[in-house]
Amino acid sequence: MATSDVQPPSTMDDPVYRTGVLELLGLLAYGEISACERLAEDAKMAPDLKHKVEIAAMATAEFHHFEKLRDRLVELGEDPFAVMQPFAPTFERFHGQTTPSDWLEGLVKAYVGDGLAADFYREIAAYLDPDTRTLVLDTLSGTGHSEFVVDAIRQAIDEDHRVGGRLALWGRRLMGEALSQAQMVVAERDALSTVLVGGVDHPGMDLAAIGRMFTRLTEAHAARMDKLGLAP
Known part of the structure; x- marks a missing residue:
């Protein structure tokens, strides 16, 4: 059977695929x-009410995304919190x-860190069944709230050029920490890595494709930094 004829599983019948999803x-x-919890903490460092509300809007969007994922896990007959718990150490690390030392570092982390995560999950989504792909892409939508970060960072650089270098x-x-954690998660989770690299019944990435994926992630990060006025 040609590779183009092989389709991702349309159901969760494959136990390895189901575990990976x-x-x-x-x-x-x-x-x-x-992210919702982190943004709520960052809001405390906001210099004024306007920025506090902007961060609160981002936190609210993250929580709504969480609700969709939680509800899907319940639909699949799973305890969402039991499924989530193994990943606590990943995010704690x-x-x-990457604890920000001030408001500006918190803004950069919110904008760049969340962008990196979204890019990574979009790459994986290409190898998922249609229902899961739609859910993942829907979860990554609604990130426009973070656009105010660009103006805030650029204004700070205009006021003090030393801020840009820092x-x-x-x-x-x-970027380094995010890629390290992403690689660690894939390496530690056999079923998740099978979803990414493929298996007997569905296609995935080969090693060269994985390398190209990380190149694309790096390039997207550089473009995001440039948009902030922070040339790599």
Whole structure:
């Protein structure tokens, strides 16, 4: 059978595929609730009410995304919190190693970090069954709330050019930590990695394709940093 004739599974009948999808949904759900919590903390550092409300809007969007993922896990007959719990150390590691020291670093993390995560999940979505793909892509929608970050960062750089250098270094650190955690998660989760690289019954990425994926993630990060006025 030609590769073009092989289709991703349309049901969750394949136990390995089902486990991989559950892991992906659990990872996404924990990421969304973790982001909501992080943004709520960042809002405390906001310099004024306007920015506090902007961050609150981003946190609210993350929570609504979490609800969709939670509800899907329930539909699949799973305890969503049991599925999410194994990923707690992943996000604790990432947030522990990328705690912003001030408001501007928090903004860059919200904009760049969430963008990196969204890019990664969109790449994986291409190898999912239609229902799961639609859910994942829907979960990644509604990120327009973060556009105010661009104006805030550029204004800060205009006021003090030294800020640009510091935040550019911060952005590179975020990129390194995010890619490290993504690679670690895929390596630690056999079923999730099977969904990504493929298996007997469905196509996935070969090693060269995985390499190209990480190249695309790096390029998208560079474009995002440039938009903020933080040349790599």
